[in-house]
Amino acid sequence: MATRLLPSAITGLDNLELGPGRPAAERGRLASKAWAALWPKLLAIALVLAVWELVHLTGWKSYVLKGPGTVLARLWQQMQHVALWQVIEVTLKSAVVGYSLALLIGSVIGVLVARIPPLRAAVGSIITGLQTMPSIAWVPFAIIIFGENSSAILFVVVLGAAPSIANGLISGVDYTPPLLLRAGRTMGLRGFSLYRYLVLPASLPAYVAGMKQGWAFAWRSLMAGELVVQIIGQFSIGQQLDIDQQNLDFAGATSMIIVILVIGIVVDTLFTKADLALRRRRGLLDNAV
Amino acid sequence: MSLADRQLAAPGPPALAGSRLAVVQDQRARDAEAAEAAEAALELIDVSKVYGSGGGTLLALDKVSLSVAPGEFVCLIGASGCGKSTLLNLAAGLDTPTSGQVRADGQRVALMFQEPALFPWLTAAKNIEIALRARDAERSGPATWLTGMRKAWAWRNLRAALRARSTRKAQVRARTAELLGTVHLGGFGGKRPHELSGGMRQRVALARALAQDADVLLMDEPFGALDAMTRDLLHEELERICGERTLSVLFVTHNVREAARLGDRVIVLSSRPGRVIEEYTVPRQGQRRIDSAQVAELAAKMTDRLREEMSRHGN
Numbered sequence: 001m002a003t004r005l006l007p008s009a010i011t012g013l014d015n016l017e018l019g020p021g022r023p024a025a026e027r028g029r030l031a032s033k034a035w036a037a038l039w040p041k042l043l044a045i046a047l048v049l050a051v052w053e054l055v056h057l058t059g060w061k062s063y064v065l066k067g068p069g070t071v072l073a074r075l076w077q078q079m080q081h082v083a084l085w086q087v088i089e090v091t092l093k094s095a096v097v098g099y100s101l102a103l104l105i106g107s108v109i110g111v112l113v114a115r116i117p118p119l120r121a122a123v124g125s126i127i128t129g130l131q132t133m134p135s136i137a138w139v140p141f142a143i144i145i146f147g148e149n150s151s152a153i154l155f156v157v158v159l160g161a162a163p164s165i166a167n168g169l170i171s172g173v174d175y176t177p178p179l180l181l182r183a184g185r186t187m188g189l190r191g192f193s194l195y196r197y198l199v200l201p202a203s204l205p206a207y208v209a210g211m212k213q214g215w216a217f218a219w220r221s222l223m224a225g226e227l228v229v230q231i232i233g234q235f236s237i238g239q240q241l242d243i244d245q246q247n248l249d250f251a252g253a254t255s256m257i258i259v260i261l262v263i264g265i266v267v268d269t270l271f272t273k274a275d276l277a278l279r280r281r282r283g284l285l286d287n288a289v
Numbered sequence: 290m291s292l293a294d295r296q297l298a299a300p301g302p303p304a305l306a307g308s309r310l311a312v313v314q315d316q317r318a319r320d321a322e323a324a325e326a327a328e329a330a331l332e333l334i335d336v337s338k339v340y341g342s343g344g345g346t347l348l349a350l351d352k353v354s355l356s357v358a359p360g361e362f363v364c365l366i367g368a369s370g371c372g373k374s375t376l377l378n379l380a381a382g383l384d385t386p387t388s389g390q391v392r393a394d395g396q397r398v399a400l401m402f403q404e405p406a407l408f409p410w411l412t413a414a415k416n417i418e419i420a421l422r423a424r425d426a427e428r429s430g431p432a433t434w435l436t437g438m439r440k441a442w443a444w445r446n447l448r449a450a451l452r453a454r455s456t457r458k459a460q461v462r463a464r465t466a467e468l469l470g471t472v473h474l475g476g477f478g479g480k481r482p483h484e485l486s487g488g489m490r491q492r493v494a495l496a497r498a499l500a501q502d503a504d505v506l507l508m509d510e511p512f513g514a515l516d517a518m519t520r521d522l523l524h525e526e527l528e529r530i531c532g533e534r535t536l537s538v539l540f541v542t543h544n545v546r547e548a549a550r551l552g553d554r555v556i557v558l559s560s561r562p563g564r565v566i567e568e569y570t571v572p573r574q575g576q577r578r579i580d581s582a583q584v585a586e587l588a589a590k591m592t593d594r595l596r597e598e599m600s601r602h603g604n
Contacts, residue, residue, distance in 0.1 A: 007473055009522060010473045010522050010526065011473060013488070013518070013519065013522065014473075014474075014477075014486065014488075014489055017486035017488070017489070018484075018485075018486060179402060179404060179406045180406055180408065182383065182400070182402070182406070183400070183402070183406035185383060186381055186383065186398070186399060186400040186501075187399075187419065187420045187423045187424075187497075187501060188423040188424060188426070188427040188501070189419075189423050193423065193426060197408075197419055197423075198408065201408065201410050201411075202408075202410070204410070281410060281481060282409040282410050282481070282483065283409060283481060283482065283483020283484070284409075
């Protein structure tokens with residue numbers, strides 16, 4: 001009797017425990033959610049513009065400091081011209097190439113250091129040291145080695161980003177839950193397959209966090225490199241900024257800064273989105289978020 | 290003395306055996322001998338485990354001998370510090386004993402924990418698939434450069450290789466569905482662990498253990514974190530699943546009633562160091578219920594024995 005009742009009792013209990021499930025989000029709710037995320041940002045931008053306008057109105061350094069209206073008009077005007085987009089293209093190309101290189105090098109170093117204890121003892125702390133080192137300090141060194149060309153800039157970008165990426169991967173491997181390792185080993189996962197099926201997926205969140213930090217460092221290093229390393233016949237964002245500074249062109253320099261900021265934020269948002277998706281899949285996110 | 294009383298009587302040390310129980314005990318001894326003759330699925334012989342070295346050593350297990358016959362359900366209870374987890378680690382081959390022998394000749398051993406220990410980034414079905422694939426990989430022997438070359442060589446006939454691959458995939462998927470059905474989770478294969486309840490997760494873990502085609506299932510308080518109602522249902526589930534195949538189980542628990550409910554045999558360990566101090570045999574006779582008088586009586590006996598053991602550490 002009891003045995004016959006069992007399957008339905010179990011299924012019933014499962015259904016009770018899972019609850020009725022959340023109703024699917026409606027379109028209207030999605031829109032209101034988007035608005036909830038958007039208005040604080042808009043408010044912050046408005047506040048910044050207001051403070052800027054106030055400073056401008058006080059007449060402080062009025063011979064160079066232009067108001068937001070002038071700068072934004074200048075930016076809009078620049079956006080109509082191909083020159084701005086070419087500048088952005090040059091910089092983004094270096095960013096993509098440099099970051100990809102950093103990703104490759106950082107990942108390889110990360111796996112090796114995480115897996116080989118003597119190597120970790122030898123270079124583990126050096127990686128952290130490199131991570132905290134301001135990458136602009138590498139610029140003179142890079143110029144000496146590579147000369148004033150794009151290799152020097154790439155070198156600085158890689159040195160800026162790779163340590164963060166490697167460190168993210170290493171800490172991800174370190175924080176693989178021991179219980180999962182025990183479970184994996186009893187299942188017969190060993191060596192490479194243990195890494196492929198357990199350790200690497202388990203360290204993905206920390207790896208992505210490292211990649212996100214690595215991007216921030218890469219973008220910073222790239223700007224530093226472009227400001228200092230002058231490549232003839234190839235205009236980048238940093239170089240444009242440098243030229244604007246030499247011409248005391250406040251509107252031009254400020255619009256470049258806005259471009260730098262926007263690109264940085266957009267890419268960072270992509271990483272944040274990836275991180276959120278990852279955590280949601282793993283149930284590491286509060287349902288309300 | 291009622292029948293139930295006699296069945297519950299602990300054989301324990303020979304000195305305790307009453308004259309009226311002698312016949313039953315003899316029978317039991319013969320059964321035990323027969324089980325041993327039939328080659329134990331898992332056997333620990335005089336196993337000791339010492340942690341640390343020099344001055345700060347800790348004797349976790351002291352000459353523990355026990356065996357689990359094929360298809361037998363053995364429960365292991367003891368107070369804290371009885372070395373239960375150490376014992377399971379040794380039995381699972383995750384650790385080596387300081388002295389003595391662990392024999393699980395040719396037997397596949399699977400381990401289940403108090404937490405389900407599912408991979409949180411995979412769905413329930415994929416969690417089981419990984420175990421299936423790991424088992425297949427183990428069967429085909431250790432991966433060497435030679436096997437890798439052979440595998441690569443198989444790809445020269447692309448279409449055949451792809452077909453073989455999809456057949457394998459289909460087989461794995463079918464077996465996964467079957468295992469999910471076994472634990473009544475047929476419709477939940479696509480859910481991730483965090484979307485399931487504790488009891489459901491533990492059932493996925495059970496399905497994953499079954500996927501390893503284990504002959505011996507080691508369980509480390511697998512239902513300890515579940516509520517009583519779910520636990521009760523899972524006891525019946527486990528009993529049914531074990532009944533469907535020849536699965537030897539070594540089940541560690543703190544819960545004397547659970548031990549009395551499930552075990553064919555219950556072994557009581559002392560604490561610090563862990564030693565076998567008592568052994569109760571429970572005849573299998575229809576379904577037991579956790580609230581039955583039979584289970585309650587045996588549980589009471591074990592509780593008394595455990596308290597006696599704990600008070601030894603009290604002064």
